[in-house]
Amino acid sequence: MKDRKQFWHLGLTLFLTACAILVFYDTFYMHGMLQSFVTKLAATLAPVLYGFAMAYLLTPVVNLIEEMLGRWASRNSAGGKVVQLGRWPRAVSIMLTWALVLLMVYLLLVMLIPQLVTSVTVLINNAENYYNQIYNWVNGFLNGDTELGRWVANLIDNYYDNAMDFLQDKLLPWAQSILPRLSGGILSGIWSVVGFFKNLIIGVIVSVYMLAMKEKSAARCCKLLYGTLKEPQAKTVVRATRKVNRIFSGFVRGKLLDSLIIGILCFIGCSIMDMPYTPLVSVFIGVTNVIPFFGPVIGAIPSAFLILLVSPMKCLIFVGFIIILQALDGYVIGPKILGGPTGISSFWVIVAILVGGGFSGLLGMFLGVPVCACAQALIKHLINRRLEQRGMPMEAVAYVNRDKEPNDPDGGTKKKE
Numbered sequence: 001m002k003d004r005k006q007f008w009h010l011g012l013t014l015f016l017t018a019c020a021i022l023v024f025y026d027t028f029y030m031h032g033m034l035q036s037f038v039t040k041l042a043a044t045l046a047p048v049l050y051g052f053a054m055a056y057l058l059t060p061v062v063n064l065i066e067e068m069l070g071r072w073a074s075r076n077s078a079g080g081k082v083v084q085l086g087r088w089p090r091a092v093s094i095m096l097t098w099a100l101v102l103l104m105v106y107l108l109l110v111m112l113i114p115q116l117v118t119s120v121t122v123l124i125n126n127a128e129n130y131y132n133q134i135y136n137w138v139n140g141f142l143n144g145d146t147e148l149g150r151w152v153a154n155l156i157d158n159y160y161d162n163a164m165d166f167l168q169d170k171l172l173p174w175a176q177s178i179l180p181r182l183s184g185g186i187l188s189g190i191w192s193v194v195g196f197f198k199n200l201i202i203g204v205i206v207s208v209y210m211l212a213m214k215e216k217s218a219a220r221c222c223k224l225l226y227g228t229l230k231e232p233q234a235k236t237v238v239r240a241t242r243k244v245n246r247i248f249s250g251f252v253r254g255k256l257l258d259s260l261i262i263g264i265l266c267f268i269g270c271s272i273m274d275m276p277y278t279p280l281v282s283v284f285i286g287v288t289n290v291i292p293f294f295g296p297v298i299g300a301i302p303s304a305f306l307i308l309l310v311s312p313m314k315c316l317i318f319v320g321f322i323i324i325l326q327a328l329d330g331y332v333i334g335p336k337i338l339g340g341p342t343g344i345s346s347f348w349v350i351v352a353i354l355v356g357g358g359f360s361g362l363l364g365m366f367l368g369v370p371v372c373a374c375a376q377a378l379i380k381h382l383i384n385r386r387l388e389q390r391g392m393p394m395e396a397v398a399y400v401n402r403d404k405e406p407n408d409p410d411g412g413t414k415k416k417e
Contacts, residue, residue, distance in 0.1 A: 047199045051206025055214070057253060058097050062211050065093040098204070107265050115279035123277065123306070240381070244374045251370040254337045259289040261337075262329055269321055276310040277303075285322070289329070289363045293349055296326045344373050 042049070069089040210217070226234045263286020270278040281303040288299030300322045308315040342354070349369055356368025384394055393399075 012102075047202035048206055050199055050203025051210060054203060055208040056249075058101070058207065058211065058251065059214065059258070060249075061100070062090075062093045065096050066090060068285070069093065090212060094208055098208070112279055112283065116283065119277045119280040123280075126309075143390045170173035240378065243377055246322075248370050249374050249375065252367075255290050255292075255366070258329065258334055258337045259286050261333060262289045262325065263287055265325060265328075269325065270318070273314070273317060273321065275307060275314060275318055277306050281306065281318075291353065291362065292369050293346075293353055294365070296322070296329075344369070344376055348372055348376070 066089050073089075222234075222238065225237055229235075229237065263282050266285045267278060267282035270281060275281065284303055285296075285299040288295045291298060300319070302316050304319055304322075307318050332346060349372075352368035352372035353365050354368075356364030356366070356371070358364070360367070387394060
């Protein structure tokens with residue numbers, strides 16, 4: 001029996017090693033055929049992924065409504081006893097949750113879309129005036145008798161010929177070659193939008209099924225896990241999954257709610273101060289706020305520039321308002337909703353955002369922080385368990401001078417004479 005287990009582990013190790021080698025070879029030498037397959041599979045399963053994401057985000061709302069229905073039924077039952085309600089509270093909870101979501105989306109569109117259209121129309125109509133205004137600013141700066149202006153003018157003169165050569169030899173031929181493809185690109189873009197909404201509608205249906213059978217699905221996953229792994233290993237995986245869920249649910253759901261609140265507060269504040277392009281700016285501030293650390297800067301700079309084109313004084317007021325709003329978010333609203341920090345330092349937050357943005361764009365910048373927090377929690381757990389098995393201390397500070405011998409100021413192991 002022992003020999004069979006050894007052969008089984010050896011075979012599994014060889015199989016996984018061969019798979020890792022094939023993936024490495026395919027990624028770097030076969031033009032990423034596996035990556036293309038995974039991309040195609042993800043595109044095919046997009047409705048299921050959308051449905052899972054929506055079900056994951058709406059689960060707390062469904063649970064809250066279902067709990068309220070249970071309390072209401074118990075209060076109205078004979079003697080206040082807890083009664084078995086069957087399946088109807090779950091169905092009603094899902095229906096009420098999606099009705100609430102659709103109502104919020106409808107109100108948001110009714111209130112926001114007309115004002116957004118008006119803001120974009122005004123922006124397009126004033127584009128020529130804004131161009132002339134910027135041109136006059138730059139021209140006055142370059143013609144001014146200042147050392148910085150003369151330096152910038154000389155720099156532009158030095159690079160003028162290179163810039164014209166680039167426009168004539170590279171940019172214009174590229175633009176001429178890409179124009180015939182624009183018609184196909186427009187049709188492809190329209191088809192992509194239609195496909196996205198089709199997947200979104202199917203995802204809503206999938207989310208309803210997932211919300212209806214979430215406990216049963218979780219029980220089957222646990223059964224599969226305990227049937228595949230040994231019980232201690234299965235318990236470890238379940239505990240790790242619960243911790244990952246706490247990190248993701250606390251960050252993702254909390255950050256979305258926090259960004260919605262910030263967008264609404266920005267809309268209210270800009271409306272009171274009579275800022276130009278208030279709906280457009282508020283949507284931009286709210287959407288970019290979901291990106292940790294860099295989000296406020298990404299949203300504030302173009303918004304402030306739009307307001308600057310209309311009124312420099314209002315731009316200064318807007319910048320001060322955004323600083324106050326972000327301070328309120330960082331010290332009051334964010335901690336209340338997110339329940340405290342994610343457990344990783346600011347340095348690793350920046351690294352996670354940069355890496356996530358490099359791989360998956362804005363979605364990667366948003367999900368990079370919770371993924372990094374989960375990876376850090378896993379590494380910390382594995383290291384602490386290993387140290388506990390060796391009977392070594394858990395505190396990191398205990399290992400700073402662990403290599404030093406007593407009465408040895410230089411560190412290292414003292415040689416015996």
